[in-house]
Amino acid sequence: MILIYPPVVKPSEPPPGIAKLLGACNAHGIRCRLVDANIEGILSLLACSNKVPSDTWGIRAVKNVSKNLAALKRLDAYRKIDQYTRAVKDINRVLEMAGADRGVSLSLANYQNKGLSPVKSADLIRAAEEPENNPFYPYFSARLGTLLEEEQTFLVGFSLNYLSQALCTFAMIGFLKQRYPGIRIVIGGGLVTSWMRRPGWNNPFLGLVDLCVAGPGEGPLLALAGAAGESTPHCLPDYGTLPMKDYLSPGVILPYNSSVGCYWNRCAFCPERAExxxxxxxPKEAVMSDLSMLVERIKPSLIHIVDNAISPALMGAFALNPPGAPWYGFSRITEDLADLDFCLALKESGCLMLKVGLESGDQGVIDAMEKGIDLDIASRALKNLKKAGIGTYVYLLFGTPAETAAEALKTLHFTARHADVIDFLNVAVFNLPAHGAEAMTLETSPFYEGDLSLYRAFIHPKGWNRRQVRIFLDREFKRNPSISAIIRKDPPVFTSNHAPFFLNSF
Ligand code: SF4
Structure with a gap:
């Protein structure tokens, strides 16, 4: 079978989901080929840009595309944010021009079609009916045919995780179904899982997609490939023939998934809980063994633990038995991080940066969200991580149902007070999961028009609506001098995926 990771996703590292599936296929002797159509498609568009721009920026961007791609693979470009920003924006400019003819707003991180919505199944079906209208068509129409011939298979899986991949996924499926009518198509991944967990899900893609898979795909895929009935114990991920040197990062990033779901699973707004x-x-022994083998094989510059939240037990295991390369990932703010010795041990194990979801600087809002965070502990954790030399990427969420302007202001003050111990900030406005428990208690309306939309708009119970939240963020929060200094450091487009390379400790 062939497993494809479709465009568009930030092309900084290989996709971990299909690597896990290849590991499972290897263990059962099933032939499987991985294709990262995201990095291949982006590089192909950048290489074949035949647009002759008329503006100075466009001319410069096309002329320097190879130089800019090379710069993003060298650490020195990450030492000067202006140089890095210019390389990223120039590459985006070339992609923007490549998509413009087809009404597509295209970048290194996004794909938006002016006439087609990724949250409407009818529009996805239309994307499948008109694959030639997709800017990646010249790439995938040549590549997919060759692949099918080489692999002699009629089973193709797509790993669909983000909305930015949906229209391209269906364009590729449409091409395959038109050109090779006997082909069998499977889709899985995070976005497909979210669709299928919606109450009353009914596959709207019959005739195009033969099987939709929610959650881990190993079992259903092995069954399709004829290994039905066999158990699927944990297997070593295999990145196969993915082009590890092509990703836009200074050195190879090894993504690794030690869990699915979340061990906490209580935060009120979280899609993991809603779904x-x-x-x-x-098991942590298997994680340590996997990482040891993968580090030996791939020699990464950085390990990205892609769990929703790395468990304290696994962090403890890393502290005792370092994974062999610098690493980073998402962690809840727990008592452990308020212990300086624990932070020092993490640093010693190679921990470069932790992403932490603080969400609010008001204890009442945090409690209403069931985050399970104590602000005093959060304060000590941030200070200890700084002392230990571990970078922090702090996530804040504004406009939740329990917040008003007063609580948002407390978040501003907490952030400003801790500005010297926060390296990067992600500031987001709350989206209400359409089918979570909270949606039942609020007055809601469609957020995006579309049968596949995962969120709903709501009337804020305290009148703190999205417009007011945005005004507060633009006019107060982001204008605070110590906060704006942090926000300016955020790597454009790649954000947390490239943030570790900006730390002096890297
Ligand atoms: S810790 Fe993160 S992933 Fe886990 S429930 Fe909370 S928001 Fe969701």
């Missing part, structure tokens, strides 16, 4: 995704973790 009732079960928590399944790889």
């Amino acid at each position: 009732q995704n079960p928590y399944v973790r790889v």
Whole structure:
């Protein structure tokens, strides 16, 4: 079978989901080929740009595309944010021009079609009916045919995780179904899981998609490939023939998934909870063994633990038995991080940066969200991580149902007070998961028009609506001098995926 990771996703590292599936296929002797159509498609568009721009920026961007791609693979470009920003924006400019003819707003991180919405199944079906209208068509129409001939298979899976991949996924599926009518198509991944966890899900893609898979795909895929009935114990991920040197990062990033779901699984706004995704973790001994083998094989510059939240037990295991390369990932703010010795041990293990979801600087809002965070502990954790030399990427969320302007102001003050111990900030406005428990208690309306939309708009119970939240963020929060200094450091487009390379400790 062939497993494809479709465009468009930030092309900084290989996709971990299909690597896990290849590992499972290897263990059962099933032939499988991985294709990262995201990095291949982006590089192909950048190489074949035949647009002759008329503006100075466009001319410069086309002329320097190879130089800018090379710069993003060298660490020195990450030492000067202006140089890095210019390289990223120039590459985006070339992609923007490549998509413009087809009404597509295209970048290194996004794909938006002016006439087609990724949250409407009818529009996805239309994308499948007109694959030639997709800017990646010249790439995938040549590549997919060759692949099918080489692999002699009629089973193709797509790993669809983000909305930015949806229209391209269906354009590729449409091409395959038109050109090779006997082909069987499977789709899975995070976005497909979210669709299928919606109450009353009914596959609207019959005739195009033969099987939709929610959650881990190993079992259903092995069954399709004829290994039905066999158990699927944890297997070593295999990145196969993915082009590890092509990703836009200074050195190879090894993404690794030690769990699906979340061990906490209580935060009120979290899609993981709304979708009732079960928590399944790889035993920590297996994680250590996997990482040891993968580090030996791939020699990464950085390990990205892609769990929703790395468990304290796994962090403890890393502290005792370092994974062998610098690493980073998402962590909840727990008592452990308020212990300086624990932070020092993490640093010693190679921990470069932790992404932490603080969400609010008001204890009442945090409690209403069931984050399970104590602000005093959060304060000590941030200070200890700084003392230990571990970078922090702090996530804040404004406009939740329990917040008003007063609580938002407390978040501003907490952030400003801790500005010297926060390296990067992600500031977001709250989206209400359409089918979570909270949606039942609020007055809601469609957020995006579309049968596949995952969020709903709501009337804020305290009148703190999105418009007011945005005004507060633009006019107060982001104008605070110590906060704006942090926000200016955020790597454009790649954000947290490239943030570790901006730390002096890297
Ligand atoms: S810790 Fe993160 S992933 Fe886990 S429930 Fe909370 S928001 Fe969701």
